[in-house]
């Protein structure tokens with residue numbers, strides 16, 4: 001009541017103070033009413049709030065980390081994810097280098113091809129050298145002559161290892177031009193006239209085989225010049241080709257033999273590719 005009594009104070013306080021009170025807010029007025037305890041209460045509340053906030057933050061950082069950390073983690077994860085692609089980029093470069101290495105082997109294959117090309121060349125060289133060494137390109141033998149004579153035709157029996165004629169008849173001392181056609185599509189043949197019996201013919205055939213082994217060339221499957229018993233010999237004739245040989249028939253009547261000297265086409269004992277040349 002005494003306070004009211006101070007209404008004088010209010011009165012004396014003047015309108016100015018009250019005016020300030022209006023502008024300053026009712027709280028101040030209340031403050032004037034509650035006095036110091038209200039300020040302490042407010043300050044205390046603020047203090048408690050701050051402490052509570054600190055506690056909350058502290059708890060959040062220590063235990064939770066959960067909320068704050070979770071938010072922080074997502075950020076680092078994306079960063080790591082971004083970093084991951086970077087290393088991936090490096091492997092990618094490595095992978096790109098691997099193909100390059102693959103291309104290198106390809107280049108290695110290329111050099112290999114030239115080597116193979118060199119090999120054929122080497123093969124050609126021996127062939128060229130072998131021809132002049134011992135492989136005949138023209139008919140040869142003591143009975144062989146130049147010019148032309150009575151034509152005699154004979155050939156291989158298709159794909160079989162036989163002549164298509166078993167017997168040929170000639171007049172002693174006459175000149176003949178024998179035309180031999182290789183009717184095979186895959187096998188080489190020739191025609192060789194021999195004077196002598198089966199034993200001599202076998203030796204001529206054996207000489208041709210030895211010559212082929214010596215020259216290491218199928219075209220060398222002929223008896224060397226000067227082989228005993230050989231009267232006339234024709235070079236090896238390739239499949240589908242025809243060769244000619246002109247010779248003078250022996251003057252001595254009798255039976256002579258002609259054979260193919262390609263290995264295993266004539267068989268010992270007058271078998272296989274063999275025929276008779278009968279001289280009248």
Ligand SMILES: [Cu+2]
Nearest residue numbers: 189260262265
């Ligand atoms: Cu033959």
